[in-house]
Amino acid sequence: MDESYLVKKSNLVRKKILGIIFRAGSGHPGGSLSAVEIGTALFFHILNHDPKNPCLPERDRFILSKGHAAPLLYVLLQESGYFPEQWLETFRELNSPLQGHPSSIKCPGIEISTGSLGQGLSICCGIALGNRQKNLNCYAFTLLGDGELDEGQVWEAAMFASHFKLSNVIAFIDRNGLQIDGTTEKIMALEPLSEKWKSFGWDVHTINGHSFADIIMSVDNAKKSPKPSVIIANTIKGKGVSFMENNASWHGKAPNKIEYELAMKELILSINT
């Protein structure tokens, strides 16, 4: 692992995320920024994928279950080479391939449309099962928000994955502790979260979701497990921009010009120190 490469890349990803949300005047910065290291590690180190051959059957798949983190996904796809950089400027505009939430019909590299929460893990299970039916030795990854775990379908899928022994499913939970109306523990308590997943028959890894070493090691371990694996990644919502960090009000609004410039200044400083 080239950690300094990933750190630099993640800083660039953060800047581009804020750039497209600022330009669009709307979007979801908080939950995009919290998962930057997870996304960067996946797209630039972990996933077996080829942007020039996006339909290779033996590719690893990534499903963004928390579809509102679309800015993160778009920047990762563009930086990987799935589409030209100019497309980023059209985010959320009329006729843009980069819809407010990911649309697989409109944009290359997106496996399936998401946006309605709670569905990605089921889709991931279907991909994992389908690949196993075809004896394809690859992985299905998904990224869920922690607030998203309120949806009952997630737990239907959790039962399904362990019942059918889908060891090729690896689910990240972006455990930033905040949902729109407040903290996850105040709105709909999730803890003890690790025990919940264990009791559903999953291997559970709890990590620092901003540490590339943690992310990559947990995936390596997950790949060795005979069970489906969940990686509870403790993160900070809005990570990287001080005034957005741990503030639920930045879940779904764009920064104004002053805020954007302040945020960019912080991000530029953080990579130079």
Add this chain to the structure above:
Amino acid sequence: MKLPYNKGDVVPVRDGYGKALLQLGINNSDVLVLDADLAKSTRSDWFAQNYPLRFFDVGIAEQNMVGVASGLSLTGHIPFITTYSVFVTGRAFDQIRNTVCFSNLNVKIVGSHSGLSVGPDGGSHQCLEDIALMNVLPNMTVLCPCDANEAYIMTLWAADFEGPVYIRLAREATEVIVTENYSSQPGRAVFFNKGKDGYVISHSVIGSNVSKAIEILEKEGLFLSHVNFSTIKPLDICFLESIAHENLPVFIIEEHFLSGSLTSIIATWSALNKPIKIHSLNLNDTFGESGSPNELYDKYGFTPEKIASYIENMINR
């Protein structure tokens, strides 16, 4: 096409689905079947017995079933998911809308036990809104076979068609009316017989009672065409245009709420395009209830005799 049943056989429409799955087991290795703990009832069990490695019971979890099927479709499989229509189209509507149809996935959704003829299980189980729910979705094809033979034809067709399909089945054994001469492919309304005094349009299993009603009316000197309108979506506009200029009464008989029904779909087309004089027998803003299928048909006016007298009264009014 060789069909599994003979005209006049009395078999549940879901049996035709089960037979088609067995055929797909042989012909199409991409086909996988999922059920939500109702496999015996929906007949997906027949496939499970013969192709256990291609069948998955997901338990009583319809929303997950739709998601899993979506993922399977992304890996090149053709998943057929089966459960009662009320549970899949209602409970898993968001999954069908936002995952299957929004991504235009090759998922086949088969809802058994639609209509009043579910019988004693009562209103909670009698799905009378599935057409409304599925027809409204972009990318969806909606098929309502009239008998077991047509269910067989439509299931095989759905496997070859790329895109989301909803197939509406029913529980009760009904008379087979589709024969091997029936050459229609899904997408076209088809005449079972032709008459000069008007049209009777039906879909789903009430078609056999409509056939009998038309025979009763013939004895009274009224001759009506019976049109099997088993593809709800895409709407057969050619057929509607062909009958619009004739100014004959059109009767639509369906076990479905009026709202969102084929009647409402045709009425909308007609209001926007060409006038058609429509009469409709359906359930207007009321749930079903327990009773034997025949008792329910009698109470709500769907026996052959009651359909015939409704049509006669409307024509003579």
